[in-house]
Amino acid sequence: MAAPAPALDPGNDPSFAELLAQRPQLTRHAHDGLVMEDVPLARIAEVVGTPTWVYSAGTLRRRARALRAALADAGLTATVHFATKANDNLSVLALLGREGLGADVVSEGELRGARAAGIPASAIVFSGVGKSEREIRLALAEGIMQINAESIEEIDMISAIAAGMGRIAPVAIRVNPDVDAKTHAKITTGRSENKFGVAYDDALTLYARMAKLPGIRPIGIATHIGSQITIGMGAYRAAYARLAELVRAIRAQGLPIERVDCGGGLGIAYRDEIAPAPAALAGAIKAELGALGLPVMLEPGRWIAGPAGVLLSRVILQKQGTARRFVVLDAAMNDLLRPAMYDSWHGILPVSPAALVAPLAPADVVGPVCESSDCFTRDRALPDLPPGALVALLDTGAYGATMSSTYNARPLAAEVLVDGARFAVVRDRQSYEALHAGQRVPEWLME
Ligand SMILES: *Cc1c(COP(=O)(O)O)cnc(C)c1O
Numbered sequence: 237m238a239a240p241a242p243a244l245d246p247g248n249d250p251s252f253a254e255l256l257a258q259r260p261q262l263t264r265h266a267h268d269g270l271v272m273e274d275v276p277l278a279r280i281a282e283v284v285g286t287p288t289w290v291y292s293a294g295t296l297r298r299r300a301r302a303l304r305a306a307l308a309d310a311g312l313t314a315t316v317h318f319a320t321k322a323n324d325n326l327s328v329l330a331l332l333g334r335e336g337l338g339a340d341v342v343s344e345g346e347l348r349g350a351r352a353a354g355i356p357a358s359a360i361v362f363s364g365v366g367k368s369e370r371e372i373r374l375a376l377a378e379g380i381m382q383i384n385a386e387s388i389e390e391i392d393m394i395s396a397i398a399a400g401m402g403r404i405a406p407v408a409i410r411v412n413p414d415v416d417a418k419t420h421a422k423i424t425t426g427r428s429e430n431k432f433g434v435a436y437d438d439a440l441t442l443y444a445r446m447a448k449l450p451g452i453r454p455i456g457i458a459t460h461i462g463s464q465i466t467i468g469m470g471a472y473r474a475a476y477a478r479l480a481e482l483v484r485a486i487r488a489q490g491l492p493i494e495r496v497d498c499g500g501g502l503g504i505a506y507r508d509e510i511a512p513a514p515a516a517l518a519g520a521i522k523a524e525l526g527a528l529g530l531p532v533m534l535e536p537g538r539w540i541a542g543p544a545g546v547l548l549s550r551v552i553l554q555k556q557g558t559a560r561r562f563v564v565l566d567a568a569m570n571d572l573l574r575p576a577m578y579d580s581w582h583g584i585l586p587v588s589p590a591a592l593v594a595p596l597a598p599a600d601v602v603g604p605v606c607e608s609s610d611c612f613t614r615d616r617a618l619p620d621l622p623p624g625a626l627v628a629l630l631d632t633g634a635y636g637a638t639m640s641s642t643y644n645a646r647p648l649a650a651e652v653l654v655d656g657a658r659f660a661v662v663r664d665r666q667s668y669e670a671l672h673a674g675q676r677v678p679e680w681l682m683e
Contacts, residue, residue, distance in 0.1 A: 248507075248508055249507065249616065249617065250507065250508060250583065252264075252585055252586075252592060255583040255585060255630060256585070258505065259543060259630065260295075261273055261292040261294060261295045261544070262546075262585070262628075262630075264589070264592050265589065266589055267589060268589070269586075269587045269588045269589040269591075269592060269626075270585055270586070270587040270592065270626075270628055272290055272292055272546070272654045273292055273293075273294055273654050273655070273656055273657070274656055274657040275654045275657065275658075275659045277290065277546070277548055277587050277626065277628060278587055278588070278626060280548060280652055280654075280659060281548055281550065281587075281626050284650050284652055284661055284665070285650065285665060286548055286549050286550040286566050286567070286626070286649075287547060287548065287549045287550075287565075287566055287567035287571050287649040288547075288548045288649055288650045288651070288652055288665075289545055289546075289547055289548075289632065289633075289636055289637045289649055289650070289651045289652065290545065290546050290547075290548050290628075290651075290652045290653075290654060290659075291323075291325070291327075291328060291541075291544050291545045291633055291651070291652070291653050291654065291662075292544045292545070292633075292654050293331055293653055293654060293655035293656075294655065294656070295543060295544035295633075296328065296331055296332060296335075296540065296541065296544045296633075297331065297335055299539065299540045299543070299544065300316070300318075300332055300335040300336075300337055300540055301335065302514055303316055303514045303534070303536060303539070303540065304316055304335075304336065304337075305514075306513070306514035306515045306517070306518040307514075307518050307521075307532075307534070309515065309518065310515070310518035310519060310521070310522040310526075311522065311526070312518060312521060312522060312526070312532055313531040313532070314521075314531065314532045314533065314534060315338055315359070315531070315532075315533050315534075316336075316337045316338065316533075316534045316535075316536065317337065317338040317339055317340040317359065317360070317361050317533055317534065317535050318332045318337045318338070318339055318340065318535075318536065318537065318540060318541075319340045319500050319535050319536060319537030319538075320339050320340060320341050320342070320346040320349060320350055320537075321342055321346065321537060321635075321638055322537030322538055322540070322541050322542070322633075322634035322635055322638065323537070323541040323545070323633055323634055323636070323637065323638060324345075324346055324349050324638050325637065325651050325653075325662055325663060326349060326352055326353045326662070327353075327651075327653050327660070327662035328541065328653070328662075329349060329350055329353035329354075329355060330353040330354055331653075332540070333350075333353055333354050333355040333359075334354075337355075337359075337540075338355060338356075338359030338360055338361070338381065339355045339359065339360045339361075340360075340361050340363055340500070340535040340537075341360055341361070341362055341363070342362070342363050342364035343364065343371065344368075344370065344371045344374055347360065347362065347371070347374060347375060347378070347380075351378065357375075357378040357379045357380050357381065358379060358380075358381050359381055360378075360380055360381055361380070361381055361382040361383075361384060361408075361458075361497065361533065361535070362375045362380055362382070362383045362384065363384045363410070363458075363460070363535070364384075364386070365386045365387075365431055365432055367383070367390065369393065369397060372393065372394055372397050372398075372405075373397055373401065376397065376398055376401055376403050376405055377401070380406070381406065382406050382407070382408050382455060382456070382497070382533075383405055383406065383407050383408070384407075384408050384409075384410045384458045384497065385407050385408070385409055385410065385434075385446075386410045386432060386433055386434065387434060388434070388438075388442055388445070391407065391409075391442060391445065391446055391449070391452065392449070394407060394451065394452060395446075395449035395450060395451035395452045396451065397451065398451030398452065399450045399451035400451075403451065404451060404452065404453045405451055405452050405453065406453050406455045407446060407452050407453065407454060407455065408454075408455055408456040408457055408458045408495075408497055409433075409434055409439055409442055409443055409446070409454075409456075409457050409458065410432065410433040410434065410457075410458045410459065410460070410497075411433050411434060411436055411439045411457050411458065411459050411478070411479065411482065412425075412426060412427075412430065412432055412433030412434065412435060412436060412459070413426055413436055413459055413461065413474070413475040413478040413479070414426065414427055414435075414436060415427075415461055415471050415474040415475045415478075416471060417461045417462030417465050417471045417501065418465075418467045418471060419462045419463060419464050419465055419466075419467075419501075419503070420464065420578050420579075422577065422578055424461075424462040425460055425461060425462045425463075426459065426460070426461030426462055426471070426475060432460070433459065433460075436478060436482070439457065439482055440482065440485050440486065440489070443457070443486055443491060444489060444491060447491050447492070454491065454492065454493070455492075455493070455494045455495060456493055456494055456495040456496055456497060456530075457479055457482055457483065457486075457493070457496055457497070458496070458497030458498075458499065458533075459475050459476075459479060459497070459498065459499050460499030460500060460501060460535065461475050461499060461501060462501050463500070463501050463503075463537075463538060464501070464503040464504070464538060465501045465502060465503045465512075466503035466504075466505075466509040466510060466511055466512065468512070469512060469516050469517065469519070469520040472498075472501075472517065472520045472521075473520050473523065473524055476498065476520060476521060476523075476524035476525050477524045479496055479498075479524070479525065480524050480525050480527075480528060483496065483525075483528050483530065484528075493530065494530065494531070495530055495531045495532065495533060496525055496528070496530050496531075496532050496533070497532070497533040497535065498521055498525075498532050498533060498534050498535075499534070499535050500534065500535040500536045500537050500538070500539075501536075501538075502514070502517055502536050502538070502539040503538070503539070504538060504539055504542045504543055504631060506542075506580060506581050506582060506583070506630075506631050507581040507583070514539070517534075537634055537635075538634040538635065540634075541633040541634040542631050542632075542633050542634035542635075543630075543631050543633065544633040545631070545632045545633020545634070545636055546628040546629060546630055546631075546632060546633075547567055547571060547572050547628070547629040547632045547636060547649075548587075548626065548627075548628055549565040549566055549567035549626070549627055549628075549629065550565070550566045550624060550625070550626055550627075551563055551564065551565060551566075551621045551622065551623055551624060551625040551626075551627065552564045552565065552566050552604065552623060553623050554599075554620070554621060554622060554623070560598070560599070560600055560614075560615075561597065561598065561599040561600070562599065562600050562601075562602055563599045563600070563601045563602070563618065563621050563627075564602055564603070564604060565601060565602070565603055565604075565612070565627065566603075566604070567603055567629070567649070568603025568604055568605040568610050568644070568646065569603055569605050569607060569609060569610040569643070570603075570605055570640060570641045570642060570643040570644060570646050571603075571636075571637075571640050571646075571649050572612070572629060572632055572636055572639075572640075573635075573639045573640070573641075574632075574635060574636070574639070575611065575612050575613065576607070576609040576610065576611070577639075581613070582612065582613070582629045582630055582631055582632060583629075583630035583631065584601060584612065584613065584616060584618065584627050584628070584629055584630070585627065585628045585630065586618070586619055586621060586625065586626070586627055587625070587626035587627060587628060588625060588626065591619045591620075591621065591625060592619075594619035594620060595619065596617040596618060596619055597617070597618070597619075597620075598615045598616065598617060598618075599615075599616055599618045599621070600613065600614045600615065600616075601613045601616060601618070601627075604644075605643060605644045605646070606644065612629065637649070637651055637663075642666070642671060645671060647665060647666035647667065647668060647670070647671050648663075648665070648666040649665060649666075650663060650664060650665035651663035
């Protein structure tokens with residue numbers, strides 16, 4: 237069980253001005269209120285309705301470039317593979333693909349999405365603890381760059397499938413380095429008790445075994461120690477030091493190795509966290525792995541897409557309870573699951589110019605879903621938000637739309653991409669017809 241989140245002191249919440257200062261894609265205009273790049277969010281709400289996910293193309297580009305530049309500046313030969321599960325919108329993937337990013341996928345659906353967005357199979361790595369035979373077959377037929385295997389059972393399965401297809405699968409072993417990334421228990425992946433990867437002590441034996449299998453070309457080792465890592469580079473350094481040691485052991489046995497996959501996990505500042513700069517991560521990779529002279533791969537998701545998105549929502553009503561004020565939004569936990577699942581904190585900005593400077597009082601911000609955990613925040617300092625007022629939930633570009641469900645028969649929200657003064661709907665709001673499509677009631681039930 238995850239330990240309960242420590243109670244947040246609302247006194248530490250950043251002010252609206254502080255939130256805006258850290259997010260250059262969002263500005264406050266005296267007439268238009270909150271504006272993303274050059275598009276007023278109120279205009280998007282008017283045209284597209286709410287709730288709607290809104291992504292800043294400029295932010296996605298800026299962050300993709302910053303990451304690649306940091307790796308290049310450190311003198312590393314590196315490729316960046318966006319973790320598709322953070323945001324699988326085809327326009328987001330297409331934009332990042334055009335920035336030279338590949339993809340990290342964990343399912344057939346993500347592989348198909350990345351390919352449909354124009355990312356070549358030669359830039360896609362397939363991760364995940366349980367790939368089906370069908371998924372492995374498709375990955376090999378597409379000519380995938382790399383499959384990250386997570387167990388001896390999977391290695392044997394991949395070899396058999398590839399041999400049957402007359403192919404050689406490029407496989408890396410995902411190693412569990414048993415380091416503590418010091419992040420939320422639900423997003424820690426690099427401890428020995430987690431389900432991910434093969435035990436460090438077994439990795440060399442498995443690597444040697446791969447080299448003997450007919451359907452496999454062993455090409456490297458991989459790790460991914462967790463997500464939303466903000467506390468220094470210690471955990472990364474520890475994990476990469478272990479990878480370096482393993483590379484040396486692999487080479488000492490005369491086995492080939494072509495690259496090291498350093499995973500994702502770089503954290504962002506949702507509230508007051510100190511988010512590491514990409515240069516710090518590049519420095520950690522350089523320090524621990526640089527001497528090996530191997531190309532490295534990175535699989536960031538949250539760091540690239542998180543700050544690029546907001547969830548735009550309208551207030552349904554303000555309810556004065558006996559002890560607290562509740563602001564009820566038309567967005568809910570089925571749209572943005574992170575607060576309910578990870579106790580996560582998201583900045584909430586009013587959109588109207590007047591509300592951005594109005595007096596503040598504490599409020600709980602909740603959705604209409606019939607669950608007590610459908611609560612985005614408690615005791616947040618917010619202005620009066622009458623019915624119809626708009627708010628933006630910040631930093632929801634990663635693990636936002638991708639974690640949505642239709643719980644309470646609520647259609648999936650629309651998605652919009654803003655690019656300068658232009659915006660486009662990049663995913664329609666789900667219709668009620670689509671919500672029930674595919675369901676049928678057997679005739680015998682209706683007799
Ligand atoms: C989820 C995941 C990532 C991306 O994690 P972020 O915290 O979003 O950077 C990278 N690699 C693997 C294997 C993952 O499962």
